[in-house]
Amino acid sequence: MKFKVKDVDLSTGGTLIVILNSEDAKKLDLHGGDRVILKKGKKEIITSVDITHSNKNIKNGQVGLFEEVLDTLKVKKGEIISVNPTHTPASIEIIKNKLDGKILSEKEINILVKDMVENDLTEMELAYFVSACYNEKLNHEEIVAFTKAVLKNGKQINFGRGIMADKHCLGGVPNNRTTMLITPIIASAGLKIAKSSSRSITSAAGTADTMEALAKIAFPLKKIKEIVKRANGCIIWGGAMELAGADNKLIKVRHPLRLDPEGLMLASILAKKASVGSTHVLIDIPIGKTAKIHSKKVAKNLKKKFIELGKTLGMKVQVMITDGSQPIGNGIGPNLEARDILYILKRDERAPKDLEKKSIMMANKLFRLTKTKASAKEILNSKVAYLKMREIIKLQGGKVSINPDNLELGKYTFDVKSTKSGKVSEMNNIKLTKVARIAGSPEDKKAGIYLYKHVKDKVKRGEKLYTIYSSSRDKLEYAKLASKNAIVIK
């Protein structure tokens, strides 16, 4: 059937959707979520159908297109396109099979991941898939197949032969910016480490956001190879390179119920490592009431599975279970976190000792894992790591001068003070993150929190617990409201 294009002036952020009114939908026997094939000249695309119940918005003979569809099909409003029913993607049956507890074959998983990457599945269908993987856990073979499929359907970088070190943290702990110390330490020892990091989704800053306070983070693959060849290391944003992009599609549908099925998580993490050719990977699983993983039991089970999966993929994986009960480092927010890093690298006395200690420990673990004779502490103390970081920052288009005190902070500030004397008994990662986000992190690089206290520290009544920074007076006010009970004194 022929339809006249209406631009509905909206975007979905991915999924390709067309809107028909219910009368036209009935003429084609289409239901919400059914697939149609759109044709304009020789160009064809498959989208799913949304049905609107009044024909006031989408008139008979009209079809409403979202931005993504207009762009992909290269049509404008008022043009005529043909819309006809087509088969549902094979992935639907595959998702149904998983819901029914069947074990998926490598081929089926590959079809599914391909459809995910190509935006051929609706959010609701992806939600059913997430739910299926949550209830009918993926077995080892399925996880391996999923990892390979994610890898195959995304881009990869080949840095050549030899050891490629890597690390990953499961997250949930504010700051904890070990990557930005481990990378220069490891690279200083002559090992290669091409660290692809993520931006924040629900945190106050991802490593990519913090690195962006100092340098550029998005590069073409060729340029990344060049940087690593020269400096042995880089800290870049994985999202920009479409490395292992399949799991990005699941972020939105996982959000409402905060589901993160184990198998998908394992596959997505190790696929990202494999996409940059990592051979030796250290994984940090922080546990804590307000971290991502709450129990030691879950952490230990994950540890086992990470190691198994790594083995199958030909990757040496070591897993450490760490304390995730409070932020690690003092700053929360891009510039504040970057400042902590520079303090440590420059051996400044204002350096947060907890972050320094954890990073040294992790770097040494990676040295042992790769059988490298080197001491992280020495590399730090000799400022070799600082020089290496300066080299990486320069190669990544950052400023040559990286004085921590030059990092700008929000001009509106508020000191949160203790209402009683005692000891810090609890720090709520989730609440502290919320305060920093409302203050403007990570978009506003100058926004965030600076902590003066950690768990077990003594506090006097009226003493500062932390300062909130924001570039906006309004946001600071909202952040103040959210700051209640983020730190508990007993």
Place this chain on the structure above:
Amino acid sequence: MKFKVKDVDLSTGGTLIVILNSEDAKKLDLHGGDRVILKKGKKEIITSVDITHSNKNIKNGQVGLFEEVLDTLKVKKGEIISVNPTHTPASIEIIKNKLDGKILSEKEINILVKDMVENDLTEMELAYFVSACYNEKLNHEEIVAFTKAVLKNGKQINFGRGIMADKHCLGGVPNNRTTMLITPIIASAGLKIAKSSSRSITSAAGTADTMEALAKIAFPLKKIKEIVKRANGCIIWGGAMELAGADNKLIKVRHPLRLDPEGLMLASILAKKASVGSTHVLIDIPIGKTAKIHSKKVAKNLKKKFIELGKTLGMKVQVMITDGSQPIGNGIGPNLEARDILYILKRDERAPKDLEKKSIMMANKLFRLTKTKASAKEILNSKVAYLKMREIIKLQGGKVSINPDNLELGKYTFDVKSTKSGKVSEMNNIKLTKVARIAGSPEDKKAGIYLYKHVKDKVKRGEKLYTIYSSSRDKLEYAKLASKNAIVIK
């Protein structure tokens, strides 16, 4: 925060949604699917958030509202409303618990059903709920609680004391319009039967659509009571009365994967029966390759559960497992099905014997279940049932003259003929339904199929298998294309 309203000129058909651009969403730390409270003067509503990634469509400081939200909040484009984050409904945690395999309490199920009915849950969240019920089957107590909650959160009709007969068919078999024969037969014997039926969702016609060929089907509760008081029976559309409306919310999310979790189905069916005070219910489970239920094992298990649930609800439930391998009756589509019914009631020789026989059998079962001394065959033969149907049709605002030959059929017709001689070995319910729907059923009451053959009938090469009727030349052409292999001759 204050926002200026933009009318996005779309409707969702239920769920309340507002659209913010990603910059504004970040200011409030909102993610897609999060809940916000909208305020305009004293009026407040809670909606979920959709985020658009360009600020071309929804500008900074603007919020896009769907039709449902504009109507509910009573605002127009250009007006200023406040939008602020609020808690997610308790239902989210309840759905998560079900996904985790926990058994839900009566109170939790009630909260969930209330949120469903009030459009407080997004389609994605409902999909997670359907998925949870599919994987972690509801137990008997949960099904009972769900039935009661659906009942409590919908309207009910009280017809007073005494026996209320009722029947239900699980569906998937074209025509099979037994309700329209059983109701007048039962009512003729002095028993009350307030039959609330559904419109078609994926079939060529629901009982409500077929009854609509003869009379009105939507009435206020008061009028329904009056009709049943006078005629002992009625055949009305349940959807118009919001009887047990909760499960309507799930139709759209069940569609993509065609999921129909057992517990939800049991609860939804018996809640509808309970909402009209039914005391004796006969349930028909047709099984067949292209019917809704494919295996005897599944049917038997359902039978057991229907009886158990009925017992707990104080309802006598009898279940029959029948042959669902082919259409029952000759017409498929509202007018064609209504004509079959009138042929039978008027004892016309063109009456389809299979539908007559099944309806007599079922009516007699209901007589035995309610300990009523009566013979369905005699009631039919004496034309008492015909007069009763005429009375009901008249009370429901239909025409007094109900000559089957006056029911109009589509003026464009096509005869599907056999390409070889042999025996009908298979009739595909799904394909025949598709042909009738594409021809225009059920919206076009005159459209559909008339069958000349059933399974095991002998056929000569070139002999007519069925005629397709449509009011549109185009639709007839599309229907012809879909008619391939709907009937198999061997």
